[in-house]
Amino acid sequence: xxxxxxxxIAIIVVSAGLxxxxxxxxxxEGYSGGNTLTIYNWGDYIDPELISQxxxxxxxxxxxxxxxxxxxxxxxxxxxxxxxxxxxxxEYAISKMLEEDLLLEIDHSKLPNLEHIDPRFMHLSFDPDxxxxxxxxxxxxxxxxxxxxxxxxxxxxxxxxWDESLxxxxxLLDGAREVIGMGLxxxxxxxxxxxxxxxxxxxxxxxxxTPNVKAIVGDEIKMLLANEEAAxxxxxxxxxxxxxxxxxxxxxxxxxxxxNLWFDNMVIPKTAKNIExxxxxxNFMLDPExxxxxxxxxxxxxxxxxxxxxxxxxxxGDERFYPDEELTSRLEVYENLGRRMLSHYxxxxxxxxxxxx
Amino acid sequence: MPRRSKWKLSxxxxxxxxxxxxxxxxxxMYYSFNSGGSMHEFEGFTxxxxxxxxxxxxxxxxxxxxxxxxLLSALISTILGVLGALAIHGMRRMRPKQTLLxxxxxxxxxxxxxIGASFLILFTIVGIKLGFVSVLMSHIAFSVxxxxxMVLPKLQEMSSTLIDAxxxxxxxxxxxxxxxxxxxxxxxxxxxxxxxxxxxxDDFAVTFFVTGNGFxxxxxxxxSRARQGVSLSINALSTLIFLFTIVLVIGYYxxxxxxxxxxxxxxx
Amino acid sequence: xxxxxxxxxxxxxxxxIVLFVVAPILLIGYYSFFDVEGNFxxxxxxxxxxxxxxxxxxxxxxxxxxxxxxxxxxxxxTAYLLTKAKHKQLWLLLIILPSWINLLLKxxxxxxxxxxxxxxxxxxxxxxxxxxxxxxxxxxFVFVSVYIFIPFMILPIYNALEEMNPSLVLAxxxxxxxxxxxxxxxxxxxxxxxxxxxxxAVFIPxxxxxxxxxxxxxxxxxxxxxAIEQHFLVTQDWGMGATIAVFLVIIMAxxxxxxxxxxxxxxxxxxx
Numbered sequence: 001x002x003x004x005x006x007x008x009i010a011i012i013v014v015s016a017g018l019x020x021x022x023x024x025x026x027x028x029e030g031y032s033g034g035n036t037l038t039i040y041n042w043g044d045y046i047d048p049e050l051i052s053q054x055x056x057x058x059x060x061x062x063x064x065x066x067x068x069x070x071x072x073x074x075x076x077x078x079x080x081x082x083x084x085x086x087x088x089x090x091e092y093a094i095s096k097m098l099e100e101d102l103l104l105e106i107d108h109s110k111l112p113n114l115e116h117i118d119p120r121f122m123h124l125s126f127d128p129d130x131x132x133x134x135x136x137x138x139x140x141x142x143x144x145x146x147x148x149x150x151x152x153x154x155x156x157x158x159x160x161x162w163d164e165s166l167x168x169x170x171x172l173l174d175g176a177r178e179v180i181g182m183g184l185x186x187x188x189x190x191x192x193x194x195x196x197x198x199x200x201x202x203x204x205x206x207x208x209x210t211p212n213v214k215a216i217v218g219d220e221i222k223m224l225l226a227n228e229e230a231a232x233x234x235x236x237x238x239x240x241x242x243x244x245x246x247x248x249x250x251x252x253x254x255x256x257x258x259x260n261l262w263f264d265n266m267v268i269p270k271t272a273k274n275i276e277x278x279x280x281x282x283n284f285m286l287d288p289e290x291x292x293x294x295x296x297x298x299x300x301x302x303x304x305x306x307x308x309x310x311x312x313x314x315x316x317g318d319e320r321f322y323p324d325e326e327l328t329s330r331l332e333v334y335e336n337l338g339r340r341m342l343s344h345y346x347x348x349x350x351x352x353x354x355x356x357x
Numbered sequence: 358m359p360r361r362s363k364w365k366l367s368x369x370x371x372x373x374x375x376x377x378x379x380x381x382x383x384x385x386m387y388y389s390f391n392s393g394g395s396m397h398e399f400e401g402f403t404x405x406x407x408x409x410x411x412x413x414x415x416x417x418x419x420x421x422x423x424x425x426x427x428l429l430s431a432l433i434s435t436i437l438g439v440l441g442a443l444a445i446h447g448m449r450r451m452r453p454k455q456t457l458l459x460x461x462x463x464x465x466x467x468x469x470x471x472i473g474a475s476f477l478i479l480f481t482i483v484g485i486k487l488g489f490v491s492v493l494m495s496h497i498a499f500s501v502x503x504x505x506x507m508v509l510p511k512l513q514e515m516s517s518t519l520i521d522a523x524x525x526x527x528x529x530x531x532x533x534x535x536x537x538x539x540x541x542x543x544x545x546x547x548x549x550x551x552x553x554x555x556x557x558x559d560d561f562a563v564t565f566f567v568t569g570n571g572f573x574x575x576x577x578x579x580x581s582r583a584r585q586g587v588s589l590s591i592n593a594l595s596t597l598i599f600l601f602t603i604v605l606v607i608g609y610y611x612x613x614x615x616x617x618x619x620x621x622x623x624x625x
Numbered sequence: 626x627x628x629x630x631x632x633x634x635x636x637x638x639x640x641x642i643v644l645f646v647v648a649p650i651l652l653i654g655y656y657s658f659f660d661v662e663g664n665f666x667x668x669x670x671x672x673x674x675x676x677x678x679x680x681x682x683x684x685x686x687x688x689x690x691x692x693x694x695x696x697x698x699x700x701x702x703t704a705y706l707l708t709k710a711k712h713k714q715l716w717l718l719l720i721i722l723p724s725w726i727n728l729l730l731k732x733x734x735x736x737x738x739x740x741x742x743x744x745x746x747x748x749x750x751x752x753x754x755x756x757x758x759x760x761x762x763x764x765x766f767v768f769v770s771v772y773i774f775i776p777f778m779i780l781p782i783y784n785a786l787e788e789m790n791p792s793l794v795l796a797x798x799x800x801x802x803x804x805x806x807x808x809x810x811x812x813x814x815x816x817x818x819x820x821x822x823x824x825x826a827v828f829i830p831x832x833x834x835x836x837x838x839x840x841x842x843x844x845x846x847x848x849x850x851x852a853i854e855q856h857f858l859v860t861q862d863w864g865m866g867a868t869i870a871v872f873l874v875i876i877m878a879x880x881x882x883x884x885x886x887x888x889x890x891x892x893x894x895x896x897x
Binding site for chain 3: 370379385388440458460470476506552559575603
C-alpha cells in the first residue's frame with residue numbers, strides 16, 4: 001500500500017511540475033495573452049519565417065495549428081468548440097462550409113493587396129464573388145513518373161496507366177474523387193459526373209487497373225515515390241514538385257483528356273475571435289514579396305500574379321506547375337456533388353480498393 | 358549439454374525479440390542525425406535537428422502537454438479501474454457481472470475513430486469546450502477498461518481464504534483492502550497503469566477529435582506534419598524522449614531494488 | 626466483501642460506465658439509423674449485408690485471427706523466458722518502452738526498413754536471396770501489426786505466469802511429465818486467464834486497424850476500421866460508420882459470451 005501511495009504522490013508532483021512548466025512556456029511565448037491570432041492550416045504549408053515576420057510587423061501573436069484533411073478540419077470548425085481565426089480549406093470544402101453557413105464574409109476593402117491575384121483564379125464556381133475565400137495556393141492533379149523506368153510511355157493520355165508494362169508499379173492517392181475522377185476523365189467524362197452509368201463504366205475500367213496498382217496511399221506517397229518504390233504515381237502538382245526536388249530523375253505531366261484544378265483558399269470561420277487580425281493576416285499573405293517567399297518555400301503554385309514576376313524564371317516558367325490558360329481551361333474544379341453522391345463515390349472507391357488483383 | 362544449448366536457444370530467442378522490437382527505434386534514431394533531411398540516404402552527421410527541437414517552443418509545449426495528459430489520465434484511470442475491478446469481482450450474480458464486463462470492454466473493441474466521434478458529440482451536448490479537460494476525460498475514459506482487464510485476473514486468482522483469514526484476525530474492511538487485497542494485486546495495478554500510459558501516449562484518433570483551441574498532443578502534431586513529409590526534428594525529438602524514458606526506467610528500477618532488497622530478503 | 630464497500634467501489638466506476646460507455650453506445654446506435662442526408666432509415670443495415678461489407682468483415686476477421694495467433698506464438702515464449710530472467714521487471718519495461726514511440730513514426734521507419742531499397746532488402750541481397758517486395762504485402766501487414774500488439778499480449782501472460790505456483794511445475798516434472806506435457810497440462814491451463822485477456826486485447830483492436838492498413842498494406846488489406854475511418858472522416862457518413870461500429874460491438878459481446886465465463890461459474894460454485 002505504501003508503495004502505491006508513494007508512486008501516486010510522485011506522479012502528481014511530476015505532473016504538477018510539468019503543468020507549471022507548460023504554463024510558463026505558454027505565457028513567455030505570449031500564447032495566453034490577448035491579441036492572438038489562431039491559424040488553422042495544412043501541415044508545413046507556410047514558411048515559418050513569414051509567421052515571425054507577421055508577428056513583428058503587427059505585434060499580433062500567432063497560434064498556428066495544423067490539420068491533414070479537409071473533412072477533419074470541417075468537423076472541428078462545425079462542432080463550434082474552437083476559435084480559429086483563419087483556416088485554409090480546399091475548394092470543395094469551401095462550398096460545403098458555405099452550405100453549412102460556417103464562414104464569415106471577408107471585407108475586401110481591408111485587403112488592398114487583393115489586386116495582385118491573377119484574375120484567372122478569382123470568381124470561381126465555388127465562391128463566385130470571393131466573398132468568403134481568398135486564393136492561397138493552387139495546382140493540378142497529374143501523373144508523376146520515372147522516365148527511365150516506363151519505357152516509351154509519356155502519359156499524355158490517362159490510358160497509359162493501363163499499360164501492361166506497369167504491372168505493380170503505380171501508386172495511387174487515397175482519394176475517392178481523385179481516383180474515380182481520373183477514371184471518368186479517361187473515358188472522356190467530366191470528373192463531376194453523377195450519371196450512374198458513367199460511374200459504373202469508370203469503376204469497371206478502374207478495376208482493370210488493379211493489377212498495375214502497387215498500393216493506395218496517403219501523404220507517404222511522396223516519400224515512396226522519391227525513394228522509387230514505384231515508377232508512377234497519381235499525385236497533386238504541389239507534391240510532385242516536392243518529390244522532384246528530392247529526386248531529379250522524375251517528371252510530371254497532366255494528361256490531355258483533362259484533370260482536376262484545385263485551390264486552397266483562406267477563409268474566416270464563423271467562430272473567429274480576432275476578425276481584424278484575420279484580415280491583416282490575409283492581406284499580409286497577399287503581399288507579392290511575402291507570397292513569393294512562401295511559394296518558394298512551400299513549392300506549390302501561387303495564384304499571386306505579382307509574386308510570380310518576382311519568382312525565379314526557372315520556377316515561374318515551368319509549365320508543368322504553371323500551365324498556361326489553354327491547359328487550365330481543360331481542367332475542372334471539383335463541384336460539391338452533395339452528400340449522397342459523395343457517399344456513393346466513396347462506396348465505389350471502397351469497392352475498388354477491395355477488388356482483388 | 359542439453360542444459361547449455363537450451364539456455365543459449367532461449368537467450369537467442371529473447372535477443373531476437375528485442376532486436377526486432379528496437380529495430381525501428383534505432384532506425385529512427387540513426388536518421389535523426391542525418392544531414393540529408395529525409396530517412397532515405399544518410400548523407401552526413403548533424404545535430405541541427407536537435408537544435409530545431411529546442412528552438413521550437415510550440416513543439417516543446419506539445420510534448421509537455423502529452424506527458425501531463427498521459428500521467429494524469431493513467432493515474433486517474435488506474436484508480437477508477439481498480440475500483441471497478443474490485444466491484445466486479447465482488448458481484449455475486451452472474452448476469453449483472455457479465456453485463457458490466459461486456460460494457461467494460463466495449464471501449465477496447467470500438468475503433469478509435471468511433472470513440473473520438475461519439476465523445477465529441479457528448480462533449481458538444483454537455484457543452485464542454487474542447488481542450489485540456491476534454492482530452493483528459495477522454496483518455497481516462499478509454500484507459501479504464503484496460504486497467505480493469507489487467508487487475509481482474511489477479512483478483513480472481515486471489516484465494517478468498519486470504520480475506521477470510523484477515524477478517525478472522527480482526528481486520529477492518531479498510532485494512533483488508535489495503536493490507537491484503539491491494540498488495541496482492543499490485544502487479545496488476547502497475548501493469549494496468551503502464552498500459553494506460555501507453556494507450557494515452559500513443560493515441561491519435563480520439564485526441565484528434567476532442568482537442569482544440571491551441572491544445573495539442575504529440576501524436577496529433579506528428580500526424581498533421583506528416584502531410585508534407587516528416588521533418589527529422591521529429592526523429593530527434595523521439596530520440597530524446599526515448600533516451601529520457603530509458604534513463605528514467607533504468608534509474609527507477611535500480612533505486613527501487615536498492616530500497617526493497619532488505620525487505621525482500623526478510624520476506625522470503 | 627461487504628455490501629457497503631462494494632457499493633462504494635461501484636459508484637465511481639458505474640458512473641464512468643454510464644457516461645463514457647453507455648451514452649456513446651446509445652449515440653452510436655442512434656446515428657446508425659440515419660443516412661448521409663439525415664433521414665431516418667434502415668438502409669445502412671441493409672448495406673452492411675451486401676457483398677462488399679461482408680467480404681470486408683470476413684477479411685478483417687481473418688487478419689485479426691492471424692495477428693492474434695502470431696502474437697500469442699511470439700509473446701508466450703517471451704513472457705515465459707522473462708519470468709526466468711534476472712531483473713525481470715526491467716526487461717518487462719524495456720519491452721513496453723518501444724510502444725511509447727509514436728505509431729506513425731514507427732510505421733515510417735518500417736516503410737524505410739521494408740522498402741525496395743531499404744535495409745532488409747539490402748541484407749537479403751547481401752546474402753544472395755535478392756530483392757523482394759516486402760512492403761504492401763500481407764506479410765508486412767501482419768508482421769507490423771504483431772509488432773504493435775506484442776506488448777499487449779506479453780503483459781497479461783507474464784502476469785499469469787508470475788502468479789502460477791512454481792511448485793506445481795516441479796510436481797509435474799517429479800511425476801515424470803516431459804517438458805511439453807508439463808506445458809500442455811499444467812502451465813498453459815493455469816495461465817489461460819492471461820492468454821484470454823491478451824487475445825481480447827489484441828484480436829478486437831486488430832479488427833479496427835486503419836493506419837497500418839494504409840501505411841504498410843497500402844490499402845490492399847481493408848479492415849472494418851478502414852471503412853469506419855473512411856465514413857467518419859472522409860465521407861462524413863456518420864450513419865454508415867456508426868452501423869459498422871454497432872456490428873463490432875455486437876461481435877465483441879458475442880465473443881465474450883462464448884469464451885465465456887462458463888468455467889468461472891464453476892469455480893465460483895465450488896468456492897461457495
